[in-house]
Amino acid sequence: MFLRLLLFNLIAILFIRPAETQDQPAITQVIWPEIKRVGMTGYLNCTVTRQGINKVYWIRKSDQLIISTDDRVQVDNTINERLDGQLKFDVLKKVSGDQTIYTLIVRRLVISDSGNYTCSVIVTGASIKPSKDGEIVVLIPPTIKQGVTTQTVNVNEFGSVNLTCDAVGYPTPNISWVRVNGSPLPPPYNKYMHRGKVLQLVNVEASSRGMYRCIADNNVRPLATYDTTVYVNFKPISRPIQSTYGQAANRLFDVTIDCIVAGYPPPDMNWYKIDRLEYKPIIDDDFHIINQMLSHGQQLGISEVWYQLTIINVRANDYGNYICQGTNKLGTSQYNITVFETSECQGANCPLEGGTVSRATLTSRTRYDVTGMCLVLVFTLEFLRYYVARV
Ligand SMILES: *[C@@H]1O[C@H](CO)[C@@H](O)[C@H](O)[C@H]1NC(C)=O
Numbered sequence: 001m002f003l004r005l006l007l008f009n010l011i012a013i014l015f016i017r018p019a020e021t022q023d024q025p026a027i028t029q030v031i032w033p034e035i036k037r038v039g040m041t042g043y044l045n046c047t048v049t050r051q052g053i054n055k056v057y058w059i060r061k062s063d064q065l066i067i068s069t070d071d072r073v074q075v076d077n078t079i080n081e082r083l084d085g086q087l088k089f090d091v092l093k094k095v096s097g098d099q100t101i102y103t104l105i106v107r108r109l110v111i112s113d114s115g116n117y118t119c120s121v122i123v124t125g126a127s128i129k130p131s132k133d134g135e136i137v138v139l140i141p142p143t144i145k146q147g148v149t150t151q152t153v154n155v156n157e158f159g160s161v162n163l164t165c166d167a168v169g170y171p172t173p174n175i176s177w178v179r180v181n182g183s184p185l186p187p188p189y190n191k192y193m194h195r196g197k198v199l200q201l202v203n204v205e206a207s208s209r210g211m212y213r214c215i216a217d218n219n220v221r222p223l224a225t226y227d228t229t230v231y232v233n234f235k236p237i238s239r240p241i242q243s244t245y246g247q248a249a250n251r252l253f254d255v256t257i258d259c260i261v262a263g264y265p266p267p268d269m270n271w272y273k274i275d276r277l278e279y280k281p282i283i284d285d286d287f288h289i290i291n292q293m294l295s296h297g298q299q300l301g302i303s304e305v306w307y308q309l310t311i312i313n314v315r316a317n318d319y320g321n322y323i324c325q326g327t328n329k330l331g332t333s334q335y336n337i338t339v340f341e342t343s344e345c346q347g348a349n350c351p352l353e354g355g356t357v358s359r360a361t362l363t364s365r366t367r368y369d370v371t372g373m374c375l376v377l378v379f380t381l382e383f384l385r386y387y388v389a390r391v
């Protein structure tokens with residue numbers, strides 16, 4: 001009796017129990033995580049052996065939503081939207097030997113699709129429930145947070161200001177700061193890049209004005225950038241281009257003199273001619289053209305103005321010293337330019353050697369002087385002669 005019992009137990013241990021588990025379904029492989037960009041399609045593979053008559057489920061772990069049973073999608077149309085002919089969720093079944101792969105397909109990935117999905121086999125008439133989780137990670141390229149990020153700031157010279165920048169995305173983006181003009185960040189940084197959301201500008205100098213670029217990077221392209229403009233209030237300063245200009249007199253040649261003034265708030269600009277130690281203001285009239293350029297290719301920096309004065313048809317009393325002056329609430333700066341007489345035409349607009357005598361430049365206005373009047377008279381007479389001859 002005892003022996004029979006032992007034998008039965010042995011048989012049970014050797015054959016029945018292992019045989020029972022061997023017949024049971026199992027999920028045999030790990031479900032590899034799916035790491036995909038927002039908008040793409042994610043795939044999770046659940047490999048089941050010996051499925052038999054049992055059902056395989058894909059369940060969204062966060063809310064226990066049953067997405068599918070075997071190869072049938074369970075979620076209704078409100079969740080399982082069809083866009084461009086394709087459902088949000090799908091399941092593919094592929095049988096090979098005693099293995100069946102159920103691939104969960106999640107299309108048009110959004111951030112809320114991130115998380116774990118459980119593949120479960122419900123075994124009828126048994127308490128075992130093989131299951132494994134697969135994770136979907138949705139990568140989101142960075143976006144700069146408006147409102148938190150500094151757009152423009154105005155700071156007094158030697159004052160302080162903090163520039164801040166933040167961005168969203170997955171993974172959380174790293175924030176760094178650089179100067180747009182390629183120069184190093186001002187002290188105490190003195191390096192080209194600062195990592196961090198806040199860039200502290202202290203004891204700000206006029207040369208620290210300009211654009212600062214915040215870069216948000218989380219290795220998901222494209223990276224996001226934002227340019228912050230820093231205006232520094234400072235008294236005008238002049239930058240010389242040329243301190244003397246020559247031109248020949250009384251030959252209908254013009255001369256254009258330049259002056260670059262920096263200052264913020266933008267300075268009021270004025271030209272003067274020094275006449276017996278007196279500053280005589282120059283206005284835009286038939287004898288002068290005054291031009292102001294805020295940008296001149298890449299040559300002008302922020303808070304810089306290129307100021308130009310064209311003296312039309314240079315004559316003897318035009319020679320002398322000119323003052324270009326910029327004034328704002330913080331002060332004044334002036335720049336002294338000399339125009340002197342030469343025997344030959346100077347500059348790019350001179351007539352060609354041996355060419356016809358013509359105006360050096362075609363300005364919008366000309367000086368109504370004797371020479372001009374004579375030319376008009378000659379042309380009129382010539383025309384009349386031609387006309388009379390034809391009649
Ligand atoms: C998932 O299964 C499909 C279909 O068998 C296969 O083409 C794909 O390579 C599998 N993907 C992974 C990550 O195992």
Ligand SMILES: *[C@@H]1O[C@H](CO)[C@@H](O)[C@H](O)[C@H]1NC(C)=O
Nearest residue numbers: 114115116117133134135136
């Ligand atoms: C998914 O499950 C893994 C393993 O349990 C866990 O480390 C991870 O944080 C989970 N992911 C989410 C988004 O909950």
Ligand SMILES: *[C@@H]1O[C@H](CO)[C@@H](O)[C@H](O)[C@H]1NC(C)=O
Nearest residue numbers: 159160161162198199200201
């Ligand atoms: C800039 O931030 C630092 C650190 O938070 C703070 O100590 C400093 O007062 C701030 N400066 C300005 C001008 O707000």
Ligand SMILES: *[C@@H]1O[C@H](CO)[C@@H](O)[C@H](O)[C@H]1NC(C)=O
Nearest residue numbers: 170171172173174217218219
């Ligand atoms: C942020 O920068 C650190 C240090 O360089 C790097 O290890 C990490 O991967 C970066 N994070 C992202 C999301 O790119």
Ligand SMILES: *[C@@H]1O[C@H](CO)[C@@H](O)[C@H](O)[C@H]1NC(C)=O
Nearest residue numbers: 274321322323335336337338
């Ligand atoms: C302008 O420069 C000339 C030549 O250097 C000088 O003689 C003159 O005094 C200067 N005038 C002013 C107002 O600075």
